[in-house]
Amino acid sequence: MTSEMSKKISDDIIYFIEGIVLEYNLEKDFIEEDVLLKKKLSGVDDLAERISNKLLFSKTINDYIKNNKPLEEILVSFRIKKIIEQLINNRISFDDLNALLSQNIKVSPEVIQSITEKIKKNPSIKELIDSKIGETEELISNEEDSKKNTNTKSIGNILLKKIN
């Protein structure tokens, strides 16, 4: 019931999390242990492909999903996802972020601080925190539509950036 009433993270946030994981190599140990997964992820920068490869080619992940076991136990990305879900559903605040991340991810305090800052600055998370339940879908679909229609590398956008 609670999960039905809570706000769901958007695609943007999923990619954002995977970006952080990739940037700080947070799942290095997990990937190293799995030969097939390591092979499938080597040289892959596309975030969607990385996520889908992890979900499909890791036997450990497959087993966890099959047995309904929490993926947070093995994947850092899912730990971050859980924290962000608490954040967007106002169960925690930005002030709690640093402590929670430190508890869940075994990296240096500098990296934790950097991740905290990135989460705080993420516009999609901000929007979801401010939105009410029910508005989420609309927000997500609007995001998707706007993504579809604009190209950030366009001449128009470059010109606008230069003017700004």
Place this chain on the structure above:
Amino acid sequence: MFNFKILKIIICFLFIFLTLTTPIGNVFAEDIVDPLLLIFPPFAGIKTIISATGGLGGAIDLIGNPVGTISQGIAASAGALICTAARIILDIGQMILYSAVNSSSTWLSPTDFDANSETYNNVVATGWGIVRNVANAALVIGLVVIAINIILGREENKAKKTLINFIIIALLINFTPIICGFIIDGSNILTKSFVAGGIDNSMVGNLAGKFTEIFNDLGTDNKNPVGTFVIMLVFLMFALVSFFIYTLYALLFIGRSIILWLLVIVSPIAFATKVFPESKYIKKIFPSITYWDDWWESFLQWCVIGIPAGMSIYLANMTISKLTLNINTSGGIEDMAGSLVSAVIQCLTPFIVLVAGFFISISAGGQIGSAVSGIASNVWTKTGGRAVDRGKELAAAPWVKAAGYVEGRAGAVGTWAKEGATGRIGGAISNVFGNEKIDTSTKEGREEGRYKFREYIGKPRELAAKYSLVAPGTVGQKSKEETEAAEFAKGVSFNNYEKLSERYSQPQRTAIEKKLAEEDLSKFLEGAKTPIELERRLKSIAATGNDKTKNAAFLNTINNTKAGTTDWGKVFKTDIGKSVSSMSAKDVVEKLTPNSLGNVDVFEKLTLKQLNAIIDRGSREQTDAIKSLLTGSGSKALTDRKDTLENIKNLPGPVDQIEEAEQKLDDLNKKIVNLIKII
């Protein structure tokens, strides 16, 4: 009022009676016939007979046996008339076809723009000039659209690619007659290589020669006058049929030329539309053949349409050259009938080749070809095929009446008997004529037979409407019984249906099942306790459900082991891609059962919007079904699919194929990413 019908009957009776009861001889002297030739050419035949059998000497018979001699004269005149008329009809048909084939590469040719040439086409040259100017103006607008797209970053890559197209097309527009001419001339060369000599007239000569030979022997007593007369009629029939076929071919060649005129005229604008991005608005501004895709398809189809047509004419000629007609009129009726049947079959072969070739040709003509086919069908209906259609009507009518009678009578003796009767009839028809074998000894078999029966009953009704035998509105109209059943079904709930389904009449049951399936498909299908009952319910939906329910029911058959090994795509007349794409996001949530959602093929065809709708608003069972794709056999199927797409993407191959694989892989990855929301 004078009754012409009775007069016609009397004349026919006298004609047949006299022909059968009197020996054949001559009645008119050669000298009397000559002036008549000036009035009507068929008398030439009579003249031939008179010459062959003794001229004026035959006139003596008129005194000795007046009735017999007059009747012989009537038979001879009729024969000569038929023979000459048939010959003239055939010659005209041949002439029309020959002229049509020839003119398609001479004065009807759409590509000669040289004003000094004999085959200069003023219409196409003028029309093309006007359209080219319009196309150049359209290109300017296209350039502006591309520029705006690049500036705003809307589909920028596409717009850049379009710019390259733009430059190429701007150049090509001015050379479309040369490009079109090259393709048209190529196809003309191939076509003409087949029909260089037009239709071979050896069959006409063969038949006419044989006929004259038979006719010249009319004076001898051992000839069978009835047989001779039948042969004359057969000859006339062939002449009419061949005239019709030749005319159809001629129309096809003339139509081809005229349509190619139009296509060449609008070619600049069609080339220009290639510059614009694919959009429904562009298609509205440049409809039909003015839009590149449609133009190119039509142009190629109409260029090559002559090749199968020419080839079938060539093959028919080959068949004709092998004809050896040998009709025996000396013996009795039996001998003559045998030789006549053999001759008829021989003569029919080239016509069958021509007719088959014609339909193959028009099927190559795509949509416009279908229109020609429709015109041909109408012409045939109103002319030569009238008799055949009448025959069909007569054949269909007793069948429809009989089926209706069985249905009606069975209704009178009770629901059980009626269901049994229609079920058995439907099953029997399917067993004899259909691919599916139905065991009507079982209840389920009879049920299936009833669906088939309704399907078969509907066909002659549709045919009848097609040939305007019944008002078109009456086809598909509900009977009183069906209307009442639909009314009754409104008050029946799932619980009532599951408890009392055996008690309902067939129309009531059909109406209730339709209503319940449309209300909640999952519940309706889950209510089936056995695989046989599930199959029956699925077939019931396929027969009566609306499109949305049919789609969803079809998708439910995938991965559903209870649904058996039936080819459901065939039953529902669809496939996964079509079914999924025809559903809205809302439909997907409401109609797709967990069974179908657990299928990789269905998952692959879902759009991101449809998938998100299920993730956000679907039931727990639905989301679990999708989640199961990440484990076990589902995961294996998805990884296989990804591997296949990656192989296509990475290995050398056609650019289009690689781009398509990249797009599909990207979509698949994005959809898998979305599954994280439900893990």
